[in-house]
Amino acid sequence: MQKITIDAGLSCPNRNGTISTGGCIYCNARGSGSGAHAKGLSVTDQIIQGKRALSKRYKAKKFIAYFQSFSNTYGPFDRLKNLYEQALAIENVVGLSIGTRPDCVNEPILKLLQGYADNYLVWIEYGLQSANDSTLAFINRGHDVTCFKKAVHATRSSKRKKSPPA
Numbered sequence: 001m002q003k004i005t006i007d008a009g010l011s012c013p014n015r016n017g018t019i020s021t022g023g024c025i026y027c028n029a030r031g032s033g034s035g036a037h038a039k040g041l042s043v044t045d046q047i048i049q050g051k052r053a054l055s056k057r058y059k060a061k062k063f064i065a066y067f068q069s070f071s072n073t074y075g076p077f078d079r080l081k082n083l084y085e086q087a088l089a090i091e092n093v094v095g096l097s098i099g100t101r102p103d104c105v106n107e108p109i110l111k112l113l114q115g116y117a118d119n120y121l122v123w124i125e126y127g128l129q130s131a132n133d134s135t136l137a138f139i140n141r142g143h144d145v146t147c148f149k150k151a152v153h154a155t156r157s158s159k160r161k162k163s164p165p166a
């Protein structure tokens with residue numbers, strides 16, 4: 001199994017002016033991603049290309065769609081849903097890995113992702129970078145450690161409890 005990195009053309013509040021325009025000090029203008037969206041490649045195109053390359057190189061048979069560039073839970077709900085489901089509709093894509101910021105999740109998105117977890121592998125990566133607030137301020141991260149803890153707590157709480165066997 002291999003991860004296919006995806007640039008879905010999303011944005012980030014730490015670059016679009018909502019929090020700041022400069023972003024984290026290590027970020028680049030492509031949101032630390034491949035720039036594939038700017039080249040006109042849809043999520044479907046990127047996965048098809050990635051499958052072809054990784055099947056050839058590693059003989060991979062299953063794939064995880066890795067939404068890497070920018071903040072991949074930041075955007076209108078319907079747009080995000082459409083992007084995730086484009087990925088899950090492709091044969092042998094067995095899961096989603098979603099890179100995002102801890103200040104970019106909310107209950108509807110967590111519920112949506114929880115729903116996918118019934119049938120797919122679902123990972124959410126919250127970039128913390130440091131557990132020290134002064135380091136986070138120095139790197140212009142735009143959120144603090146408490147924000148990260150709240151996001152992790154909300155994510156754990158959104159996990160549906162399975163009914164005990166009858």
Ligand code: SF4
Pocket residue numbers: 012013014015022023024026027028031032069070071101127
């Ligand atoms: S959160 Fe990610 S995309 Fe946003 S500014 Fe920082 S590194 Fe760049």
